[in-house]
Amino acid sequence: MQTIVLATQKGGSGKSTLTISLALAAIRAGHTVRVIETDSQGTLSNWKRRRPHAAPIVEPIYAAREVEQRLQSLGGEGVTVTIVDTAGGISAATNSAIRYADFCLIPTRPSIADIEATAATLSVIRAWHKPFAYVLNQTPIRGAARLAGAENALSNEAALDIDDIVARPIIMMRNDHQDALSAGLAVCEYAPGSKSAEEIRDLWRWVEARLGNEAAAIDEPIIEEIVETPARLPAMAALPSTQNDSAFFLRAPARS
Numbered sequence: 001m002q003t004i005v006l007a008t009q010k011g012g013s014g015k016s017t018l019t020i021s022l023a024l025a026a027i028r029a030g031h032t033v034r035v036i037e038t039d040s041q042g043t044l045s046n047w048k049r050r051r052p053h054a055a056p057i058v059e060p061i062y063a064a065r066e067v068e069q070r071l072q073s074l075g076g077e078g079v080t081v082t083i084v085d086t087a088g089g090i091s092a093a094t095n096s097a098i099r100y101a102d103f104c105l106i107p108t109r110p111s112i113a114d115i116e117a118t119a120a121t122l123s124v125i126r127a128w129h130k131p132f133a134y135v136l137n138q139t140p141i142r143g144a145a146r147l148a149g150a151e152n153a154l155s156n157e158a159a160l161d162i163d164d165i166v167a168r169p170i171i172m173m174r175n176d177h178q179d180a181l182s183a184g185l186a187v188c189e190y191a192p193g194s195k196s197a198e199e200i201r202d203l204w205r206w207v208e209a210r211l212g213n214e215a216a217a218i219d220e221p222i223i224e225e226i227v228e229t230p231a232r233l234p235a236m237a238a239l240p241s242t243q244n245d246s247a248f249f250l251r252a253p254a255r256s
Contacts, residue, residue, distance in 0.1 A: 001075035002211050003082045005101040007125075010117035011088035013107040014137045016043035017177050019085040023056050024186035025204035031081040034074055036061055038097060039087035050184030064092035071100040090120050098124055103211055104132040105167065110139050133210065135203070136170040168206050169199050 004022070006015045019035060026033045033056045037044040040062055048058040061067050074082050084101070086094040098104060104125045108114045118134070125132045172195070180190035188197040
């Protein structure tokens with residue numbers, strides 16, 4: 001099993017929406033996917049309640065020890081990819097998720113304030129010696145100068161070549177993402193032929209390459225019975241959740 005963690009110090013960067021999009025892209029690439037939500041704002045849990053499909057299962061887990069135990073056990077259940085959506089800031093649960101990550105994704109908007117706010121997250125990722133990449137998310141479609149400045153700032157921040165630490169493609173700000181979230185869908189389901197869906201599919205292929213996986217040959221829609229509530233959900237999925245959040249990202253290459 002490979003674990004991808006989306007994490008960042010600053011909220012509002014679209015972490016939860018990106019988690020949903022990547023989870024569905026991974027499913028369509030043939031993976032058995034589990035999503036873990038460590039953010040008590042409950043954006044993913046709320047999305048799951050609106051969702052007409054059973055997959056993916058979303059497990060809200062907030063205690064650091066439980067995060068570790070769950071990540072250690074999921075591989076034995078046939079899960080091939082787990083994606084962890086973390087809360088803003090650095091908590092014990094986020095630290096535990098990063099510890100067991102194969103790849104960490106750091107979503108950030110292309111502004112100097114957002115980029116500077118990633119420093120604390122980056123220090124934890126480096127402390128655990130985890131591979132990582134930034135995801136430039138919610139990027140204005142017209143903003144080439146801002147984008148170039150953001151990439152330079154990220155390169156300086158990480159002291160690495162920009163091609164190594166910025167995921168491709170950059171994710172542009174489009175209404176499709178929020179409309180899909182409201183409908184309980186991912187953007188590749190809500191608007192499969194859109195630029196938004198194309199960017200997410202390409203981003204997942206980029207992540208797969210960094211994980212060392214072979215590219216999937218097909219991108220098939222999920223075919224399953226429409227249900228209001230999955231027939232099998234972990235007991236913790238019944239916990240009450242609160243309201244929407246903003247969000248972040250994360251990912252790492254496979255452990256042996």
